[in-house]
Amino acid sequence: MTTTTSPNAAPDTPAPLADVTRDEASLRRFLHGLPGVDQVGVEQRAAALGTRSIKKDAKRWAIDTAISMVDLTTLEGADTRGKVRGLAAKALRPDPERQDCPRVAAVCVYPDMVEAAVDALKGSAVHVASVATGFPSGRTSREVKLADTRLAVEYGADEVDMVIDRGAFLEGRYMDVFDEIRAIKAACGEAHLKVILETGELATYDNVRRASWLALLAGGDFIKTSTGKVSPAATLPVTHVMLQAVHDWHEQTGELRGVKPAGGIRTAKDAIKYLVAVHEVAGEQWLTPNLFRFGASSLLNDLLLQRRTQVDGHYSGPDYVTVD
Amino acid sequence: MGIFEYAPAPESRDIANLKDHYRPFIGGEFVDGSGEPLKTVNPATEEILAEVGTASVSDVDTAVRAARKAYDTVWSKMPGSERAKYLFRIARLIQERSRELAVLESLDNGKPIKESRDSDVPTAAAHFFYHAGWADKLDYAGYGPNPKPLGVAGQVIPWNFPLLMLAWKIAPALATGNTVVLKPAETTPLTALVFAEICQQAELPPGVVNILPGAGDIGAAVVEHGDVDKIAFTGSTEVGKLIQRTVAGTRKKLTLELGGKAANVVFDDAPLDQAVEGIVNGIFFNQGHVCCAGSRLLVQESVAEEVMEKLRYRVSTLRMGDPLDKNTDIGAINSAEQLAKIRGLVESGDAEGAQRWTSPCPVPDRGFFFAPTVFSDVHQSMRIAREEIFGPVLSVLTFRTPDEAVAKANNTPYGLSAGIWTEKGSRILWMANKLRAGVVWANTFNRFDPAAPFGGYQESGFGREGGRTGLEAYLSV
Numbered sequence: 147m148t149t150t151t152s153p154n155a156a157p158d159t160p161a162p163l164a165d166v167t168r169d170e171a172s173l174r175r176f177l178h179g180l181p182g183v184d185q186v187g188v189e190q191r192a193a194a195l196g197t198r199s200i201k202k203d204a205k206r207w208a209i210d211t212a213i214s215m216v217d218l219t220t221l222e223g224a225d226t227r228g229k230v231r232g233l234a235a236k237a238l239r240p241d242p243e244r245q246d247c248p249r250v251a252a253v254c255v256y257p258d259m260v261e262a263a264v265d266a267l268k269g270s271a272v273h274v275a276s277v278a279t280g281f282p283s284g285r286t287s288r289e290v291k292l293a294d295t296r297l298a299v300e301y302g303a304d305e306v307d308m309v310i311d312r313g314a315f316l317e318g319r320y321m322d323v324f325d326e327i328r329a330i331k332a333a334c335g336e337a338h339l340k341v342i343l344e345t346g347e348l349a350t351y352d353n354v355r356r357a358s359w360l361a362l363l364a365g366g367d368f369i370k371t372s373t374g375k376v377s378p379a380a381t382l383p384v385t386h387v388m389l390q391a392v393h394d395w396h397e398q399t400g401e402l403r404g405v406k407p408a409g410g411i412r413t414a415k416d417a418i419k420y421l422v423a424v425h426e427v428a429g430e431q432w433l434t435p436n437l438f439r440f441g442a443s444s445l446l447n448d449l450l451l452q453r454r455t456q457v458d459g460h461y462s463g464p465d466y467v468t469v470d
Numbered sequence: 471m472g473i474f475e476y477a478p479a480p481e482s483r484d485i486a487n488l489k490d491h492y493r494p495f496i497g498g499e500f501v502d503g504s505g506e507p508l509k510t511v512n513p514a515t516e517e518i519l520a521e522v523g524t525a526s527v528s529d530v531d532t533a534v535r536a537a538r539k540a541y542d543t544v545w546s547k548m549p550g551s552e553r554a555k556y557l558f559r560i561a562r563l564i565q566e567r568s569r570e571l572a573v574l575e576s577l578d579n580g581k582p583i584k585e586s587r588d589s590d591v592p593t594a595a596a597h598f599f600y601h602a603g604w605a606d607k608l609d610y611a612g613y614g615p616n617p618k619p620l621g622v623a624g625q626v627i628p629w630n631f632p633l634l635m636l637a638w639k640i641a642p643a644l645a646t647g648n649t650v651v652l653k654p655a656e657t658t659p660l661t662a663l664v665f666a667e668i669c670q671q672a673e674l675p676p677g678v679v680n681i682l683p684g685a686g687d688i689g690a691a692v693v694e695h696g697d698v699d700k701i702a703f704t705g706s707t708e709v710g711k712l713i714q715r716t717v718a719g720t721r722k723k724l725t726l727e728l729g730g731k732a733a734n735v736v737f738d739d740a741p742l743d744q745a746v747e748g749i750v751n752g753i754f755f756n757q758g759h760v761c762c763a764g765s766r767l768l769v770q771e772s773v774a775e776e777v778m779e780k781l782r783y784r785v786s787t788l789r790m791g792d793p794l795d796k797n798t799d800i801g802a803i804n805s806a807e808q809l810a811k812i813r814g815l816v817e818s819g820d821a822e823g824a825q826r827w828t829s830p831c832p833v834p835d836r837g838f839f840f841a842p843t844v845f846s847d848v849h850q851s852m853r854i855a856r857e858e859i860f861g862p863v864l865s866v867l868t869f870r871t872p873d874e875a876v877a878k879a880n881n882t883p884y885g886l887s888a889g890i891w892t893e894k895g896s897r898i899l900w901m902a903n904k905l906r907a908g909v910v911w912a913n914t915f916n917r918f919d920p921a922a923p924f925g926g927y928q929e930s931g932f933g934r935e936g937g938r939t940g941l942e943a944y945l946s947v
Contacts, residue, residue: 182893184913187744197584199479199797207474390743397779425474426787433474 156331156365160399167363170321177320180359183351183387192382195426196419202456205418209453210248212417212445213240215435217275217406219254219443221282221374227262230255232470234266241450242468244457250446251435252305256281257298264302275305275340279330282344282373284309288326295333306330307340307441309373310357312347320360327364340406340439341366345384346376354384358391362403370406374441379409382419389428392437402431408441414452417445480794481583486574492659493523494683495666497536498676503529505684510659513580513802514793514837522659525682530651530691533680537622537649538697540677546619546647550606557602557645559672564595564637567668571661575633576793578660580802580838581756583794593918594637597936600920601645604941608646611938613947619647620723620946621699624692626713627662628705629655629804630759630860635704636662638935640679641920646944648700651680653692655705657805659683690716698722700944704761707858707884707929725933725943727761727925729858730886732907733879734764734915737872738773740891741913746780749864752889752915754788754842757803758862761930762887764915765859766848767866768875774868778846782827785842790831800831800862803838812840812861819845819854824865850881858884872897876904885927889915908934 159167166176200208218237220229234253241247252273253263263274276298280286295306308330314322331339341361345354361369369388372379385407392403405428411417417440424432432438450467494503505524512519525533545553564571571594572587581590609615623643627635632654643650654662662681669679682688686709693701693713703713704727717724734752736745752764769777793801803809820826824845833839840861848855848865855865869875879888888907890898902910908925911917918924923934933943 181740181742184741184744186914187741187747191744191747197796198476199795201477201479204475204477387743393783421474429783430473 156328159363162398173320177356180355183355185351188351188383188386192386195422198422200418206456208418208421209414209449213449214248215439216250216446217252217254217439217441218250218446219441225259230259230262231266234263236468236470237272238270251439257294260298260301260303273305274303275307276303277307279308281309282375284311292333295330299335299337303337305338306334307342309342312344315357323360324364327361327366331365338367340368340370342370342373344373344376345371346378351387354387355391358388362395368404368406370408372409374409380407380411386423386427389423393428402437404437406439406441411440411442412444414449476797479796480792481573483577485569486577487570491521492663494525495681496533510578512577513804516837519577522683524684525688527691530695533651533682534622534695534697536677537651537680540675541621541649544675545649545678550608554602554605556672556674557598557605560668561595561598563668563671571633575661578658579632580793580804582798582801584796585756590631590634594634597637597641597920601641605645611941613945617945617947620944623648623650623700624698625650625652625702626689627654629658632658633661636665639702642940643944646941648944649678651692653682653684653689656685710931726931728929728931729884730761730930731766731858731882731884732762732764732887733766733768734889735875735879736769736777737892738770739893745891746784748915749781750784753864754800754862755916757800759860764889767864768869768878771868771870785829788842791834803840806838809838809840812859815854815859816863822852824848824852880906883929886930
């Protein structure tokens with residue numbers, strides 16, 4: 147992953163692409179010069195890859211890998227410290243009866259809940275992620291967004307999930323979006339930045355590709371599909387486009403950036419389809435929580451149930467996994 | 471591949487209900503042919519699958535007489551709405567027995583099960599459904615009121631899509647009121663003989679469909695037979711020319727679907743990732759054993775390097791191996807003979823100075839396999855740019871302007887299909903008008919539908935199959 151040069155300064159755009167972000171016009175030219183995405187083609191490919199057969203050892207491996215990639219998330223107006231502590235406990239011991247069950251990657255909460263999460267996860271390797279920047283609509287001033295981000299980081303979040311200004315993007319004000327991502331990245335300091343594109347509102351695959359590149363150019367460590375508050379949230383074809391973007395980014399710059407589909411992924415079966423896409427579209431080296439995450443709340447329990455089914459040889463039912 | 475190994479998911483070969491022995495189908499019965507039996511081989515393992523009784527020249531005569539009798543007494547007299555019922559019944563039986571047919575096809579042909587299961591068999595059924603719909607509506611097909619069938623159709627089909635080519639031939643022939651004598655390819659006779667069982671199950675009147683396994687001499691005997699009214703052939707240009715000479719001067723109607731060397735043209739504004747998918751699908755579908763395969767990639771120079779990089783990465787993810795495994799993308803080459811032909815042409819590419827790149831995918835020790843191969847630095851003067859390879863080998867050429875793309879795409883003795891990749895709609899229409907090819911795909915490749923006519927220009931043959939136009943080949947108009 148990229149390293150920040152110093153706190154409060156976003157890293158520069160890598161040399162081969164430095165000129166691209168020189169001014170509004172060149173940024174626009176670059177984004178509109180990206181190859182288009184053919185809707186029929188990408189949806190066909192996504193459907194075809196979804197039919198790979200993952201069974202037995204491959205399935206066990208995939209389930210454990212998926213568990214280790216989950217950002218266990220609660221983003222409700224009704225969130226309380228108690229709820230967050232419960233989630234943190236689950237993150238540390240996803241399956242209390244099976245010590246070999248991997249931990250999840252992170253717990254993802256609103257900024258004001260970060261302290262509670264950090265406290266509950268102290269001393270563990272589980273990260274604390276926080277949605278900042280006026281999540282989920284992002285309809286507030288940049289000052290407020292920056293303050294929101296700083297708050298999350300001060301409270302101890304080591305990952306920040308920001309939302310882009312979809313209004314500015316759809317108006318074609320790409321430089322504003324770029325500047326804002328860079329400013330937030332700078333405010334993150336050492337924390338990793340995940341840039342939420344809210345692909346459901348971007349509407350076209352061409353826009354998804356442009357927004358992906360915009361976020362990568364601006365220094366986002368991850369590109370993330372959705373807030374989970376807008377439908378459609380993550381879809382396989384959209385994730386394909388984003389995986390292709392990080393693959394191409396790596397080809398051009400040598401840097402590895404991550405992808406996080408979020409919202410609507412509820413079953414182990416679906417999660418495995420995403421892993422196949424990661425494997426075949428981005429490449430094998432993306433099959434790590436450092437470069438791929440699932441933003442999900444209900445996915446984990448299905449993964450745990452399926453994990454038990456694989457280990458025990460029979461299905462145990464929803465009462466055998468914890469509800470938090 | 472490395473850490474994420476997919477689980478093998480092979481279909482059981484038991485589903486194919488493979489028998490030790492198969493026999494020709496004449497006059498509604500399976501009979502002992504008087505030809506030398508042939509052994510059909512599983513190209514993925516080189517094991518013998520079954521012994522197949524073949525027809526002799528005298529059996530051809532018996533079959534044509536059976537077809538003539540069925541034509542005169544039953545089939546041509548039957549109202550179209552009645553014929554439709556048989557065709558619908560056949561279509562449904564193909565669907566009911568689709569798993570059996572798919573597994574059998576993959577065993578006999580070597581194609582991946584995902585293709586036989588998801589493409590060949592459903593499309594074969596679709597052709598019967600589609601033509602069943604026409605059987606009682608021929609008055610409205612645009613050939614005047616009450617168009618007449620031709621009589622007995624002699625049909626010879628290739629080994630690349632054994633069941634599908636059978637459907638392309640038999641469905642329109644029966645819908646229009648003709649009867650049929652069909653010779654499947656020597657290396658892939660099995661699904662045609664299971665289709666004969668389906669004809670029995672559908673209680674199709676005896677003699678309407680006759681199926682004669684055998685080698686080229688039996689095909690020739692069908693073509694030469696004096697009481698055959700129409701010849702339909704799909705296969706190599708070489709054999710097609712021979713047939714055309716044989717038929718010349720007779721009253722027989724002829725349609726030929728022959729070879730191809732399709733250009734797949736990628737412009738710099740194309741949706742490149744999907745273009746790469748289309749290139750892969752265009753040439754590696756069915757191991758490149760496709761007459762309309764996009765075997766000549768014409769890519770605009772300004773994006774050539776980028777496309778090649780993406781293409782190599784994508785091709786290296788293709789999984790080659792057991793055709794019955796549903797994770798397999800590339801199956802086996804149909805025969806040792808075909809493998810040798812592919813190798814010969816690939817060596818000519820090396821010798822003439824093209825740059826060969828081969829996918830690093832593991833190649834099975836047994837069986838006839840050829841790893842996906844891409845030649846760059848190919849020029850129009852090379853054999854690999856001109857001759858049909860009929861294998862998983864792509865030749866990549868470049869162009870600078872749309873006019874040059876058209877000139878190069880058309881610079882071939884063939885003309886079966888072409889592909890255009892660009893986000894510019896006006897250029898698609900302009901190109902499609904200029905390209906001499908029977909089918910032009912835009913931003914996709916290898917899409918088939920019974921309603922869309924298929925056929926070629928120049929040495930790719932003449933006549934159309936499918937759609938309203940395809941009916942003409944079986945009607946006296």
